[in-house]
Amino acid sequence: MAIFEKARGLDSVNLMEVCGTHTMSICKSGIREMLPEHINLISGPGCPVCVSPKSYIDKAIAFSRLPDVILATFGDMLKVPGSNSSLAEERANGSNVKVVYSCLDAVDIAEKAPDKKVIFLGIGFETTSPTVAASIVYAHKKKLKNFFVYSGHKIIPPAMKMLVADNDINIHGFICPAHVSAIIGTLPYKAINIPCVIAGFEPLDILQGILMLVEQLASGETKVENQYKRIVKDHGNKKALDLLKDVFKVEDSDWRGIGVLPKSGMKLSKRYSMFDAEEEFHLPKIKTMPDKGCICGSILKGIKKPSECALFAKKCTPEKPQGACMVSSEGTCAAYYKYRR
Amino acid sequence: MCLAIPMKIKKIEGNRAIVSSGSVERRIAIDFLTNSKIGDYVMVHAGFAIEKLDPKQAEETLEILRRI
Numbered sequence: 163m164a165i166f167e168k169a170r171g172l173d174s175v176n177l178m179e180v181c182g183t184h185t186m187s188i189c190k191s192g193i194r195e196m197l198p199e200h201i202n203l204i205s206g207p208g209c210p211v212c213v214s215p216k217s218y219i220d221k222a223i224a225f226s227r228l229p230d231v232i233l234a235t236f237g238d239m240l241k242v243p244g245s246n247s248s249l250a251e252e253r254a255n256g257s258n259v260k261v262v263y264s265c266l267d268a269v270d271i272a273e274k275a276p277d278k279k280v281i282f283l284g285i286g287f288e289t290t291s292p293t294v295a296a297s298i299v300y301a302h303k304k305k306l307k308n309f310f311v312y313s314g315h316k317i318i319p320p321a322m323k324m325l326v327a328d329n330d331i332n333i334h335g336f337i338c339p340a341h342v343s344a345i346i347g348t349l350p351y352k353a354i355n356i357p358c359v360i361a362g363f364e365p366l367d368i369l370q371g372i373l374m375l376v377e378q379l380a381s382g383e384t385k386v387e388n389q390y391k392r393i394v395k396d397h398g399n400k401k402a403l404d405l406l407k408d409v410f411k412v413e414d415s416d417w418r419g420i421g422v423l424p425k426s427g428m429k430l431s432k433r434y435s436m437f438d439a440e441e442e443f444h445l446p447k448i449k450t451m452p453d454k455g456c457i458c459g460s461i462l463k464g465i466k467k468p469s470e471c472a473l474f475a476k477k478c479t480p481e482k483p484q485g486a487c488m489v490s491s492e493g494t495c496a497a498y499y500k501y502r503r
Numbered sequence: 504m505c506l507a508i509p510m511k512i513k514k515i516e517g518n519r520a521i522v523s524s525g526s527v528e529r530r531i532a533i534d535f536l537t538n539s540k541i542g543d544y545v546m547v548h549a550g551f552a553i554e555k556l557d558p559k560q561a562e563e564t565l566e567i568l569r570r571i
Contacts, residue, residue: 236549263549263550264549264550264551265549265550266532266550266551267550286549289507289548289549289553290548290549292535292551292553293532293548293549293550293551293553296532296534296535296551341507341546341548341553344546344553344554345553392556392557393546393554393556394554399535399553399554401534401535401536401537402535402553405534405535
């Protein structure tokens with residue numbers, strides 16, 4: 163295969179993907195086993211549910227316990243364990259927690275239930291945050307007073323930059339996320355300064371992306387290439403980017419297992435602060451308990467594999483998850499549990 | 504979470520569109536698109552079309568998804 167040929171003269175190569183959908187696709191298709199031994203595919207922090215800190219879950223749980231609140235959330239947040247509970251447990255105990263497919267559904271719920279306060283959990287990278295921004299603009303136009311967003315949105319390129327600088331990991335190239343790139347385009351990856359290829363999610367897309375990275379490494383080039391031209395344009399999606407600039411402002415953000423990264427998160431801008439759940443509701447101080455034995459942090463950085471975790475597939479399973487990486491449909495541990503045990 | 508599937512625009516109503524893929528039909532928002540028309544294939548994520556897709560590319564992707 164072409165990858166074998168191009169990789170012949172190279173030393174050990176570490177390629178990281180930072181998109182949960184890539185993690186799943188790689189595990190499901192068995193791509194790792196098809197590659198030469200010295201090409202290592204590392205799963206990075208590509209799952210926005212997994213990189214949300216435990217304190218975010220604890221606060222979401224606290225919001226759900228407030229009177230007259232409907233907590234609206236994407237499905238994979240439901241089972242993520244907080245310090246003492248999860249949203250699924252809170253729902254079982256009588257809290258009004260609704261799973262929605264889109265933030266627009268949460269706006270609909272708020273419109274139809276004016277006596278309730280709807281708080282939407284804004285989790286996701288740049289593919290999702292514009293959909294939340296657009297929904298907030300709709301709520302603004304409808305003059306809704308009972309719709310709020312608790313933003314935990316994050317931006318991927320700052321995390322990629324941090325990972326490159328980390329000597330424990332030693333990344334030589336990135337497989338860049340497909341639909342995040344449809345929004346942000348190719349420009350934000352240039353500042354990372356290592357080979358980057360944006361690749362689609364099909365196994366053939368990913369293999370072609372890996373080939374393009376190996377070709378760059380073999381020729382000593384460093385550039386940003388786009389394998390997913392059928393969707394991704396260099397300039398990204400201007401309408402989505404303009405909405406993000408209007409509705410959100412960039413701030414420092416806490417990433418599970420990584421710590422606080424500067425300018426890597428999104429909070430509602432001043433113009434839309436009336437929709438910010440953290441501005442509207444004042445919760446008592448919450449004490450977040452540290453993880454017991456869960457090594458999600460090391461897994462998210464690609465330093466350890468799920469099989470190296472003492473809890474994996476024993477105490478920690480999809481039915482009884484100990485950390486976010488096992489719960490989320492795109493978590494590295496969930497992928498390994500499903501396809502690589 | 505990033506998984507988006509190609510769906511075909513059947514009807515446009517202002518900033519909303521009815522899209523379908525096989526037997527699934529959905530009403531989504533098309534705020535991020537410019538010049539969309541009936542018959543366009545779009546990638547749908549969390550209730551929004553995030554980008555348009557080349558029709559030939561879309562059929563190939565749908566064929567792969569049907570075989571799963």
